[in-house]
């Protein structure tokens with residue numbers, strides 16, 4: 001399989017459309033014939049990341065590279081950044097507003113889910129400059 | 142269990158996917174927190190929730206879920222129903238509250254994931 005590159009602009013103002021990029025990635029993986037476990041792991045990582053981009057990062061870009069041995073997701077925003085990444089990775093830690101909680105997010109489970117279901121995760125963040133999250137997922141077997 | 146049985150047990154009203162009621166489902170999840178739903182990679186087929194925004198449908202779709210049940214008689218906007226229809230997800234609404242709805246389905250043989 002030749003390496004496939006997908007690029008998405010993720011709008012930070014529009015919560016209603018948050019998740020459209022993830023939906024598209026899933027559609028592409030299905031068409032390429034990935035197994036359902038791999039597809040679901042990619043979907044969880046990508047969707048949690050995309051939602052964070054919208055509710056915390058003020059929007060940004062998502063780049064996804066797909067080949068048969070590895071799916072690489074890179075999410076970049078120029079939002080407020082994360083002061084303490086280790087703390088942000090803890091289950092239950094969240095700075096989400098009440099409005100965001102009423103929408104069903106803000107459990108502080110997004111980053112832990114992304115860590116659990118990716119094979120590798122790297123978060124680079126600078127306060128006042130933004131955040132880059134890179135995740136790699138490899139199909140089993 | 143067939144989705145049709147969920148409809149009967151919960152005396153639910155189907156909002157879309159009437160033609161998909163004979164789909165077989167085995168496990169369910171009840172939550173108002175989407176990251177809770179996304180915490181289990183294992184097959185889950187039914188989502189019971191009190192939330193009604195488009196992210197409920199996208200979350201269900203990410204997890205390959207086949208059916209969304211809104212509890213406490215809630216009905217979402219038409220655009221949200223439409224999103225479910227496009228994804229071949231059955232959507233229904235029941236007057237039952239979350240605890241009761243989950244309890245009835247669990248007793249009838251639908252399992253959860255742990």
Ligand SMILES: Nc1ncnc2c1ncn2[C@@H]1O[C@H](COP(=O)(O)OP(=O)(O)OP(=O)(O)O)[C@@H](O)[C@H]1O
Pocket residue numbers: 048052053056057077079080081082088089093094095096104105106107108109110111112131176
């Ligand atoms: N891109 C980002 N920019 C700035 N802060 C972020 C970003 N992503 C995560 N954070 C911070 O890390 C915290 C934890 O993120 P995580 O995704 O685990 O939980 P959450 O988004 O608050 O809730 P959930 O994902 O369960 O809906 C967030 O509340 C926020 O403070």
Ligand SMILES: [Mg+2]
Pocket residue numbers: 048051052105106109110111
């Ligand atoms: Mg999150």
